[in-house]
Amino acid sequence: MNHERRTVLRQLSKVTGYALALLAGAWPRLGWSAEQRPAFTAETLEETLKALGASGSKESSEIEFKAPEIAENGAVVPVEVDSKLPGTRSIAIIVEKNPHLMSADFTFPEGTDPYVATRVKVAETSNLLAVVKTDAGVFHATRLVKVTLGGCGG
């Protein structure tokens, strides 16, 4: 292994990296503009719920919302929502303290259980909401997830 050569290669790869980054930035973005998905760009809980059409949502104990009390790492937080509410159409997962609160919105066609498990990012200790839309209105359940720090280097 030639040390100098490796350094040169590293420098070269850096330059290519920058060039690619510039190109990527200039490239027109495909797909999703913010207006199409207002719930995903809202910056407060109130706005998010409003954009979801869930402003008058009521707390419900018929939503089994499993989230860890303490997350060892906020980068990956497992969550599980099982709605016992009849006529459940969709389940949305919101992380109140995240820069973008809205994580996901699942729609359940006829024949699919109103159940979903996934993993979300939680930037800091925060309330998580599972918002369930049913034929009889909108309901939600809340869980507090504490995010802890770790490691020897911060």
Next chain:
Amino acid sequence: MRNMNLRKLPFLALVLGVLLHFEVVADGMRDTVVAAMEASFEAKKQATMDRLDQDETQTLCTQHAAGILPSAVAERIMTLNRATIRPPPDGQYLGDWKGGELIAQTGTGFQSSDDPTKPAGGNCYACHELSGSEIAFGTIGPSLRYYGKVRGTSPTTLAAAWAKLYNSNAHMPCSNMPRFGHRGILTDQQLKDLMALLFDPASPVNQ
């Protein structure tokens, strides 16, 4: 009397540890290890190769890490390190506990991945329990909960705590705790802020 017994505890633990798990690094091994370290690392940003060089304390602690620390060596290490301790030039031991809490929470500093222009942290929570609200604390070091409340703030108590932060090896040879002041990890002002975190009645450590 009680204090003296407590002070002997680490030594008793050490003796016991050695009896249970006796290991000695062969004498000729040192040169092999040093040569292999030199050949196996490369400088990266602020983590330059001279960081592999050991001062006398580190050399002695490495040499005796697997066995008993002979009392003469322990004395030598304590003497060496006691001589480095400088009290705050203005005589003021206590700074701002809020600054101290931030330093205690911050784990970055001196790693190749860290910004060398930013102040380093003390990373106290990695090893110690301090304020009651932080649940993610380590247990390598003893709990420091209610530190000032229990001990008070007499001049000798303050000076002893300052010495411990400044150079842990002055009274506890080969301590796991970094020598924060002596090695230039934290500034005098940062050490004062940590002192306040430990002693200020308003600090969450004493709440």
Next chain:
Amino acid sequence: MKSIYGCIRGLLLAACCVTLAWAQSSTEEAIAEYRAMFGDENPAELWQIRGEELWTTPRGPKNVALAGCDLGLGAGIVTGAYAQLPRWFEDTQRVQDLESRLVSCLTDLQGLDEAELLKSRFGDGAKKSDLEALTAYIVAASRGHTMSVSIAHPAAQAAYDLGHGVFYYRAGPHDFSCATCHGESGKRIRLQVLPKLLDPVGARYAYTSWPGYRVSQGELRTMEWRLQDCFRQQRLPQLRYGSEVAIGLTMFLAKNAEGGIMTAPNITR
């Protein structure tokens, strides 16, 4: 008077201790619950899938698959190989861990460029590491196998002894050595339990659960990564991939983990 106060203080202290102990165990229970929620669904599988494809697809200037790569149990044999590494290899006249052995195979058999390979030794987001993927695939093929590493060859014994010596090497601005965090059992850094790597129990616990899908990074990390990151946190310079110290420490840990059952790749913090 004094004794009454002492009594009250004692009671308060006792109550305090009980509360603390309870708070502590509930924290640890909560962390256990968090880990349990991952179940068997480990993104490391995505690396295993990619690694298997890399292993079986003809690649490189010589356009061959890795069927000729001998990980110690014979050419092309993957099952159980990781549980017997590191080991002495006659062809390279070196003690090698899995990662350095893979580098040999990829350069010698497939004709790939070593410097290029090492540039992407640790994946970062879209920049993926073939070495990490291959390692994940090969390690997974040792699940359920018992750690059994030979130090019969003098060079293997020397690697073990070097690893043992390095374990105690105290240096850098913070005076850290491996032993600072891993020399005692029952201790934690923040909430992470620190295995005592000198003891079979701790060494088995640590060694058999690596490599792992590192939740904090969203990457699969191998033992080479684990060791160089420990040294980064020790504030030391960069550990070279496949270096004498890297392989020596790996040998030391693997041998101490003798008898442990491989469970990796796991999910780690």
Next chain:
Amino acid sequence: MADPMRIRAALVGDKVDVKILMAHEMETGLRKDGEGNVVPARYIVNVSATCNERTVLSALWGASVAKNPFLAFRFTGAAKGDKLKVTWTDSDGDTRTDEVVIG
């Protein structure tokens, strides 16, 4: 091209248990790389699953779904041997479809 998903679909009683792992960075646009440059946002915005030409799940996602996403759900009305097809599309318009036989 994006890497394949790992899909498990098993019939348990009358329900199909689906567990999916997807290979995706889910970049928020807030992260910096090793060189200190901000990594541009890029994440899965849409996931759908179909079985026998029938949509069994559809989802809109944001950047705060964790990297290398995991998704589990359950549906009825399928038999062993039927195929389940899962598709994701990300914010750059990249897309990936994988199929698995229900076991």
